[in-house]
Amino acid sequence: MRLASLLAALALILPAPLLSQAVPETRAEISLSFAPVVREAAPGVVSIYASRVVEARPNPFFDDPLFGQLFGDFGRSVPRVQNALGSGVIVSPDGIVVSNYHVVGGASDIRVVLGDRREFAADLILSDAESDLAVLRLRGAEGLPALPLADSDQLQVGDLVLAIGNPFGVGQTVSSGIVSALARSGIAVGSGRGYFIQTDAAINPGNSGGALIDLAGRLVGINTAILTRTGGSHGIGFAIPSNLVAQVVAQAREGNARFVRPWAGISGQAVDAALAEAFGLSLPQGVVITDLHPLSPLAAAGLQTGDVVLSIDGEPVNSAPEMMFRLSARGIGGEARLDTLRGDTRSSATIALIAPPEEPARARLEVRAPALRGLVAENINPAVIAEFNLAPGASGVIVAGAEDIARRAGLRPGDILLAVNRMPVHSTADLERALRDAGRNWEVEIVRDGRRSWLRFRL
Template identity: 35%
Template structure:
């Protein structure tokens, strides 16, 4: 009996162990790694491959442009006074001073674009290519307002050159290269991105600027060099930096290629720059101005005045209209407008997008020619009077004061007056002004006879 009980107990334990083992195996067997598989399916196994495919390679753009960017040396002659008489009355020992900058070959026959300040007052211009060949250059023409100059060298062989790109198509954040000769280090290439477009460095100046801003390193000597996109196309001429130290601190500025191309084509064809204008006075909208005027728009250019006889007047643009675009390009501030028009010529037709009474419309405007002359001795810029001006004042000829160039002249509030005589000689247009001023001897008085805004005749003598 005891033997039977013992056997039964052993069998019971063995059965329990067997059943427990079976259950254990039954639990572990169907385990499926579903969750881990789903997690691993999100691992970006081809991440490295994607990065390599989107890496920007600058070598092709650098190779295309570095041989077409030149070193420009400008030799100027100045006189250093050696005694008190020479200090007050002029004279002294002539002394040669050498400045340096960069330039960009834009045609295979040797036309080179650079900055006006690189070649200013040059007695001799010397250009050194990337292969160390040196040429004497001649000045073709300049435009001080845009700081662009055109020079030329003569070579028996065709030269490498940089083709123009479309600066209007540049995007903020796009990669660009600055190619130039900073600190006499020839053939230097730096990379950056487009930080901003239509940047105006002189916000309160009546001559608005429109620069491409980039963070590509630009230093002294880079002036006049190339700003190119990754395809090796010229999109700007490096011109300026803002710095308390005089060296690069993170921002540099370039004249857009569309403006540059138009300026040099004008110089080559006409000898000077043909500027086309809408014929408006305006200012950039912002929140404060919009609130004062009760407007919902906070971007654009609000029209403050229309020039009689201009394209804007003939097309029906009115005071109070808000300009939002030109030919489909956005206008958020006045420098956007000025920059785009800087690439246009008189008689070009521009589609102007405006908002009037909350409704948007597109108005085609034919640009008129801005004909001006600067009287540096007076600090005034004059322009031709139009037929409406002459009819209003009852005269047959004259020139209007377009703007004051100096703070001293701004206090006289002469903008808009009509000058009829200079030094008692009638002036009917800016060409007459140039003729009279060219005959004037240095240091002579300047007598202006003009009609003020009320039509009264006045005379000023500037000594």
């Protein structure tokens, strides 16, 4: 009776076409349930138990030839096993699972438990700390339930989504919410740096690596982190878009152990209100190129420093991380169309999506001479720039590894070598010649985190 009265009242208010489309007429239509979606998607979400051996950093005096004898073994760190709990998503029936790098990265033992309680040992076949993604292969798995991937570029703010994972280890849990925001790229969450989907679906510790799905049961993102002051969900969670996940999985299937992004060879700055006024833009939009490598595909397409990149394949870009996401989600080997602005002129350019070139050759040098023994050095090229996240204009020689005397001298991976005992170092060949000196007093000039400094030591 109440339902009939409600329909009669609505009939007086709403137009007939809208009434026939929007007003439920049965109890089944009034009831709303996500159960059919969850029933299809939940078996494709797994729990992950990972363990790794960690060792606290030892006291630096232990490596000193004098103080090391005084300390002996007293107070040395003892290796211990660290356990991690997270979630993962089956993306292929033959046992390919995607999770977060911060869940399984560096793990020595990985165990995956399916919703039907089957357990599999897993091997880490690709890891990428920058995107906070990792790809696993389950040993002996076949015919597993897999989630299809949606086009994350089709998401809109307000779309209903479900988060599935294993929070706090209580067991598989489903929470609902909406897409709260897109293109969250000015923040760093978890291990990842880049571009995220924001959702208010409850995400808690243990949900990391789990699925964010749409109402068609398709994967739209991999849950990665939350912003919280208490450790629990405050309704601000972040997920890695499925379009990037698809490229990471594709490279894992090709045998890559590390995710290789298309190389842009630029540094960029988001256009703010002041820059928009200077460029004559009605709204702040795009990324202005502040530095450009000579071998960059953007340079080959005719772009210059000072140009503004407005969109990639029609998708707007409003920050450097968003621009890199757009390129990464398209993968290596194709092309992308960039809409650009130079002065008052808008134009478009097509760039090749290439891996960072190994030019010049790295010419890897492993130092065995008494001075800086344990140093591993390489010539800087675009591939090294991408690997160590250097400025596009970086050149010279980089520290790729530092052990033994090199570490005790204060060198760290990522340092750029400028000179050894006042002798300029432009290549690993220059470094090798400089280290032939038989002196006992040494001075190494380096750049670390953009700052020039000097390391002095005596053999």
